[in-house]
Amino acid sequence: MTGQPTSILVVQLTRLGDFLQTTPLLAALKQRFPSSTLSVLVNAPQADLARNNTDIDEVIPVSLTNLDRLARDRNRPFPGKIRLAHELLAPLAERRFDQVINLNSSNVAALLSLLPTAGNRSGPSLAPDRRHLTRPAWTGFIMNLMSRRDLIRFNLVDLLTCYAGVESRPTGKLSYPFPPPGDAAAHLPGRTLDRPLIGLQLASRHISRQWPIEYFARLAANLIHNHGASIVLLGMESEKAHGREFLEHLEGLDNEAPQRVIDLMGKTSLPELGAVVASLDLLVTGDTGTMHLAASAETPILALFIGPALCHETGPYGEGHLILQVRTECSPCTEGKASCTDCFCRRLITPNMALQAAALLLNQDQTARPVPGGGWNGVSLLRSEMDDFGVVYKPVLPEPLNPDSILALAYREAGRRFIRPAYRPDAGTLSGYLKGFGPAGAETAREASELSGFLVKLLHKYEQGLPTGAFMNECLAVYPGLEPLSRILAGQAFTANPASGRVLIEDMLFVFRMLDNLSLSRETSAEAATAAQVLQAGQSLENRTGK
Amino acid sequence: MKQELLEKNLKSLAVADSDLARRVASAPELADYAIVKARSGLETLVLEGVTMHSRFDPAAEAGRAAASEETRAALTEGKIPVVFGLGLGYHVLALTAISDMVIVVEPRPEVLRLAFGSLDFTGAMSRLRFFTAPQPLNDWPPAFLWPHQPSVRLNKKDFELWSELLKRHGSRDEKLQETVSEAAAALTGITGAAKVMNGLRPEQPFDEKELARAVFEGEGPLTEFEILVLLLNALSWQSQ
Numbered sequence: 001m002t003g004q005p006t007s008i009l010v011v012q013l014t015r016l017g018d019f020l021q022t023t024p025l026l027a028a029l030k031q032r033f034p035s036s037t038l039s040v041l042v043n044a045p046q047a048d049l050a051r052n053n054t055d056i057d058e059v060i061p062v063s064l065t066n067l068d069r070l071a072r073d074r075n076r077p078f079p080g081k082i083r084l085a086h087e088l089l090a091p092l093a094e095r096r097f098d099q100v101i102n103l104n105s106s107n108v109a110a111l112l113s114l115l116p117t118a119g120n121r122s123g124p125s126l127a128p129d130r131r132h133l134t135r136p137a138w139t140g141f142i143m144n145l146m147s148r149r150d151l152i153r154f155n156l157v158d159l160l161t162c163y164a165g166v167e168s169r170p171t172g173k174l175s176y177p178f179p180p181p182g183d184a185a186a187h188l189p190g191r192t193l194d195r196p197l198i199g200l201q202l203a204s205r206h207i208s209r210q211w212p213i214e215y216f217a218r219l220a221a222n223l224i225h226n227h228g229a230s231i232v233l234l235g236m237e238s239e240k241a242h243g244r245e246f247l248e249h250l251e252g253l254d255n256e257a258p259q260r261v262i263d264l265m266g267k268t269s270l271p272e273l274g275a276v277v278a279s280l281d282l283l284v285t286g287d288t289g290t291m292h293l294a295a296s297a298e299t300p301i302l303a304l305f306i307g308p309a310l311c312h313e314t315g316p317y318g319e320g321h322l323i324l325q326v327r328t329e330c331s332p333c334t335e336g337k338a339s340c341t342d343c344f345c346r347r348l349i350t351p352n353m354a355l356q357a358a359a360l361l362l363n364q365d366q367t368a369r370p371v372p373g374g375g376w377n378g379v380s381l382l383r384s385e386m387d388d389f390g391v392v393y394k395p396v397l398p399e400p401l402n403p404d405s406i407l408a409l410a411y412r413e414a415g416r417r418f419i420r421p422a423y424r425p426d427a428g429t430l431s432g433y434l435k436g437f438g439p440a441g442a443e444t445a446r447e448a449s450e451l452s453g454f455l456v457k458l459l460h461k462y463e464q465g466l467p468t469g470a471f472m473n474e475c476l477a478v479y480p481g482l483e484p485l486s487r488i489l490a491g492q493a494f495t496a497n498p499a500s501g502r503v504l505i506e507d508m509l510f511v512f513r514m515l516d517n518l519s520l521s522r523e524t525s526a527e528a529a530t531a532a533q534v535l536q537a538g539q540s541l542e543n544r545t546g547k
Numbered sequence: 548m549k550q551e552l553l554e555k556n557l558k559s560l561a562v563a564d565s566d567l568a569r570r571v572a573s574a575p576e577l578a579d580y581a582i583v584k585a586r587s588g589l590e591t592l593v594l595e596g597v598t599m600h601s602r603f604d605p606a607a608e609a610g611r612a613a614a615s616e617e618t619r620a621a622l623t624e625g626k627i628p629v630v631f632g633l634g635l636g637y638h639v640l641a642l643t644a645i646s647d648m649v650i651v652v653e654p655r656p657e658v659l660r661l662a663f664g665s666l667d668f669t670g671a672m673s674r675l676r677f678f679t680a681p682q683p684l685n686d687w688p689p690a691f692l693w694p695h696q697p698s699v700r701l702n703k704k705d706f707e708l709w710s711e712l713l714k715r716h717g718s719r720d721e722k723l724q725e726t727v728s729e730a731a732a733a734l735t736g737i738t739g740a741a742k743v744m745n746g747l748r749p750e751q752p753f754d755e756k757e758l759a760r761a762v763f764e765g766e767g768p769l770t771e772f773e774i775l776v777l778l779l780n781a782l783s784w785q786s787q
Contacts, residue, residue, distance in 0.1 A: 071782035074689065078755035078779075079733040085775045086737050093771055107781040130763050130777065349642050 005033060005098030009040045010163075011113040011123070012103045013064060016270075017289035019046045020155045020296050021317070022103060023053060028164035030055040030173075041092065041112065049104065049270065052177040060092055062112065092116055101163045102262050105133060122163060137493035138419045144487035145411060149310055149332050151404060151481060153412035157317045158390030159419075167422045172386045173318050178231035178274040194260070196281035196362055198223055199232045199294075202246055202265075203239040204286035206335050208307035208343045211286060211354075213242055217249030218351035219284065219358070224260045226355070227362060232276060234290055235282075237266030272395035274423075282361050284354065291316055300361045302354065306346050308335040311382060311393050321384045322357045323348045323393055348378045357381055360396075388430065389416050395436030403447040406515055407481045409433050414507035418500075425507065430514045445516075451479055452512040455505055462502045548582075548664035556663035559672040567656075567677055571663065574656035582635075582665065587748060590665055594658070599634035599697045609637035611628040613645060622646055629690045631706050632698020633677075636662040642669035644695070650690065651699070652678045654705040681708050709773050727753050739770020 008029055012022045019042065023314040030038055039058040042050045047061035066088065086093070095116040102113035107341065110126045110133055124133045135143065142159060145152050157174070162521035200220060204210040223490055230410040233243050243265040250257045268276060277283060277290065285291045294301050294316070297466060301321040305311045308379035310332040326345045353376065382393035399405075411468035413425040440448070454475045472486045485508070488494060492500040561568035577594065585591045586602035589671045601608035612618075618628065628642055633653035643648045649671075655661050658680055662668075668675065692713045699706045730753040731744035746761055747753075769777070 066777070068782050071779045077730075077733075077753075078758070079730040079778055082734060082737065082740075082772070085779060086771070089775070108778060111778045111781060114774050117772065126769070126777075130765070130769070130773075316742055353730050392716070396647075 001504065003098075005119070006034050007037045007039065007097045008033065008099045008101065009039045009041060009060075009095070009097040009113075009116060009118070010101045010103065010134060011109055012046075013041065013043045013062070013106075013109050013112070014104060015043075015289060016046065016049065017292040017314075018156075019049055020174050020177070020289070020292040021314070022160055023177075023296065024157055024171045024173070024317075025103075025160045025164055026053060026055040027171045027175060028161050028166050028225055030258070032164055032166055036098075039097065045282070049177050052179075053175055055175065060090065060095075062089070064108070067108075082087050089115055091508045097416055100439075103160055103257070105135070107133065137491075138415075140491050140493055141415050141418055141488055144491065145415070145484045147483050147487055148481060149313070150327075151408040151411055151484060152310065153312050153392065153408050154415065155312065155317065155391045156314050160180070161390070162419050165422050168388055173298065174292060175276070176274070176296040176298075176362065177293075178271050185386075194230045196223075196229045197232060197279065198229045199234050199277060199280040199283040199285075199290075199299075201234045201283065201285035201288050201290040202242040204288055204306075204309075205237050206308070208333065208335060208346070209309050210346065211304045211306060211349060212346055213245045214249045215347070215349070215351045216284070217246050217253060219354045220246075220250055220261070221253040221257050222351065222355045223358060224257050225254070229260070232260045232265045232280065233265050233274065233287065234268075235260060235265040282358060284358065287311075287314055288320070295321070302357050302361055304349055304354065306349065307343060308332050315382075315391065315393055318389055319384060319386055320361075321383045322361055323380075324353055324357060324385070324394070325380045325382055325393070326378060326381050345378070353379060353381070387432065389420070389423075392433070394433070398436060398438040400441065400444070401434070401437040401515075402437075402444050403451055403479075404481055405437065406444075406448055407451065409515070410508040411484065411512035413511050414504050417507050418504065425514070426512055427514050427517070434515070448512060448516065451482075452509060453515075454479060454482065455509045455512065459502060459505045459509070462498055462505065465498075548661065548662070552662040552667060553660065556668050556672075559669040560663075560677070563672070564677065567659075567679070570679070571656045571659045574660045577655075577657045577661060579660065584660075589637075590635065592665075594634075594697075595701060599695075600637055605635070605637045606641075608694065609641040612638055613641035618642075618693065619645075624689070626689045626691045627687070628693040629709070630693045630695060631709055632695030632702065633658050633662050634695055635665045636668065637666070638693075638695055639675070640666065640668070640671055643674045646674070648674055648676070648688075650678065650687070651711055652705075654676050654679055654702050681705075681712055685706045691778035700727055722755070727751050729753065737772045737775070742770070743772060743776075744752060 003030065004380070010022070010026065010029070012019055026038065026040070026240050029036070037057045038055060039060055040050050040056050041060045041062060044061045044063040044065070050056055050059040067085065070076070070084055073081065089112070092112065093115040096118070097116055100113050100116060100118040100121045102109055102121070102125065105124045107126070110124050113121065113123070114126065122136065124135045124139070127134045142154060144153070165477050165485050200216055202213060202216055220231045224231065232418055233246065243263050247258050247261065247263070250309065264276060273290070274293055274297065277294045277299055280299050283291065283294040283299055283301050284304070286295070286304050286306065291301055291303055296319050298318060301316040303311065303316050303321060303323045305315065305325045307326070311325050315321070315323050326348050328348070331345055361482070364430040376397060380399060381396040383396050384391050384393055386392070408432065413430070417423045417425065458475065475482050476486060486505065494504070557568045557572050559570070565660045573580060580594045582590050582592055583602075585600070585602050585605050587606065589605050591602055591605050592599040618765040621628070622645060627650060628646055629650040629652060630639055630642060631652045633639060633651055638650060639651055659677060659679070690713060692710060694706065726749065727744060727747045731741065731749070734740040734744060743758070743761055743765070747757060759776060759780050762773045765773060
């Protein structure tokens with residue numbers, strides 16, 4: 001984005017949580033262009049939420065439901081549909097903005113963002129073939145990382161904020177969308193509340209993301225018994241069956257415990273839910289809109305990330321939240337396409353793990369770590385921290401550094417520089433990443449050497465022209481974690497400009513070299529030694545001007 | 548059978564469809580039927596062993612059927628009922644009380660003759676169209692099939708034929724009602740509409756798929772009209 005736009009339109013048509021995750025971008029835009037008028041195009045259900053955001057000057061609601069009904073209306077002739085759509089969308093089509101930023105990867109959003117006249121447009125847009133979408137080069141980088149989601153270390157909030165075109169992270173939090181909450185008792189009538197007040201968001205949008213209700217009950221029984229907690233059940237009217245199931249389980253565990261439970265499921269408006277969430281001492285939740293609401297209110301969160309949910313992508317934003325992230329061979333899986341029928345990973349996070357993590361948050365000791373009693377296999381306990389790019393989730397319990405962890409960091413650093421060219425990876429930042437990781441074993445050192453060896457070979461290939469598909473296949477056969485890199489390099493942004501491919505590989509190599517210096521075995525392979533030589537031969541990151 | 552009533556109904560029918568009126572007038576008498584009194588005192592019909600209306604109160608039964616939630620919902624959407632099966636016509640008259648237009652499909656002119664000799668349709672004739680054979684519905688507004696179940700039992704094949712016809716009529720989204728030039732006129736004032744519509748053959752029936760194809764094959768910056776066409780197209784696909 002160049003110059004000082006006088007009017008900006010941000011198109012964000014998705015749900016509550018997505019809108020909240022967009023608020024740092026809105027803040028960044030307002031901060032960068034304080035005299036610009038900031039408008040947002042939102043789906044009608046999110047309009048009130050948007051109107052409460054002080055960074056937004058104008059909310060343009062569009063009812064996707066009405067448009068969808070219109071499109072499916074079999075009684076109206078097509079010209080009539082066009083005419084009605086023209087009238088419904090006139091408030092948008094008649095406008096002009098200096099800058100239109102579309103945040104959604106759907107043809108519908110791309111088309112709506114094309115309706116107003118615009119000086120500049122950014123974000124996913126319709127390709128010249130009028131069927132597919134084109135995206136900024138850096139989003140292509142992220143999309144290709146999706147082939148190995150377990151290696152993604154970019155949070156959606158930070159990626160959305162990139163559209164503001166700022167070089168550093170402008171804000172560390174989501175905007176709380178409501179006026180400061182009053183006494184929570186106003187929303188919890190007739191109760192004298194014992195602290196801590198702990199909210200449970202029982203339901204998630206898909207069963208594969210949802211912690212078992214009986215586990216919630218066991219956790220609640222222990223929180224009541226060990227911490228004297230009051231429990232607040234949160235959720236929508238349609239989720240009330242979960243509440244009944246929870247209370248049945250809880251009563252089975254302790255017949256007096258249900259008296260400590262306040263069931264607000266289906267009883268709160270969005271502002272009321274916000275007020276209750278803001279007054280909690282802790283929220284225990286899956287990857288939900290309520291989680292993002294709590295993050296915006298800076299309520300401590302214990303988030304349970306299961307099945308398709310990956311905290312590195314959509315975890316709670318801000319400092320100091322804890323996440324229990326399932327980590328299995330098949331996770332994160334794809335929602336709706338998961339081949340397992342029993343969603344076994346839902347039960348990997350035990351009530352005892354959640355209790356230990358909750359205790360850390362209730363004691364507010366950011367340095368404390370639970371004493372693992374064994375059985376933490378398949379689950380990572382992570383704490384959110386902020387760095388210059390955004391949120392990172394670091395292990396609370398020591399985890400062995402493995403080649404995938406290193407590769408994930410390499411992708412993050414290389415991607416981060418690709419997105420914000422002024423960024424330079426440095427040893428200090430990488431050292432910070434290592435916090436929480438245990439020492440690398442000899443096997444990891446060997447594999448890391450092998451990986452960096454592939455990267456060196458790849459770099460040499462680039463020196464001679466673009467690498468062949470056969471060579472990439474050879475790399476992938478040995479180390480599948482290079483698949484995203486293979487895809488990224490095959491993308492148009494890199495094939496059109498091989499120099500940018502070389503820079504990307506060098507950035508990743510830099511990470512391997514620095515981590516090698518910091519933590520890995522000193523016994524580097526001949527290939528890794530070559531890597532160091534390549535980097536030292538006048539191609540240091542600081543001297544490069546390729547981006 | 549009341550001859551005077553039959554002639555009165557036929558005369559009224561002839562105003563809209565003289566050919567059908569002649570065919571009904573010359574239709575032979577049904578071979579296997581009986582008209583009997585229902586408990587309410589109204590006449591009811593037993594045709595080929597099938598009771599066509601209530602033996603208690605055929606008018607009340609027809610009223611209830613016409614006022615069903617499904618029927619009201621379809622009428623609210625602006626659809627017209629295509630009644631399959633006439634019987635003596637109680638349900639048809641009940642429907643004319645709540646719908647401006649009722650199409651009646653009765654494969655057998657003999658049944659029409661019987662009904663016209665039993666109930667007075669003249670007051671509702673301007674809202675009625677009678678078909679005995681399948682025919683294209685291109686010129687008709689959106690319609691929904693309203694089966695008279697006893698008639699369906701007697702004419703299953705005809706009913707299936709009409710079901711298919713109505714299905715196709717519904718799936719065509721009325722687009723065959725308009726020519727390209729009529730559609731273009733309806734779209735006047737939307738930026739970019741004229742250019743795209745001028746590219747289509749004006750004398751042809753308007754076809755939204757052809758329009759979408761023309762927009763997809765277009766080049767250069769999208770106009771408002773093109774965006775709206777692609778938007779409705781994308782929403783349709785999304786909801787499938």
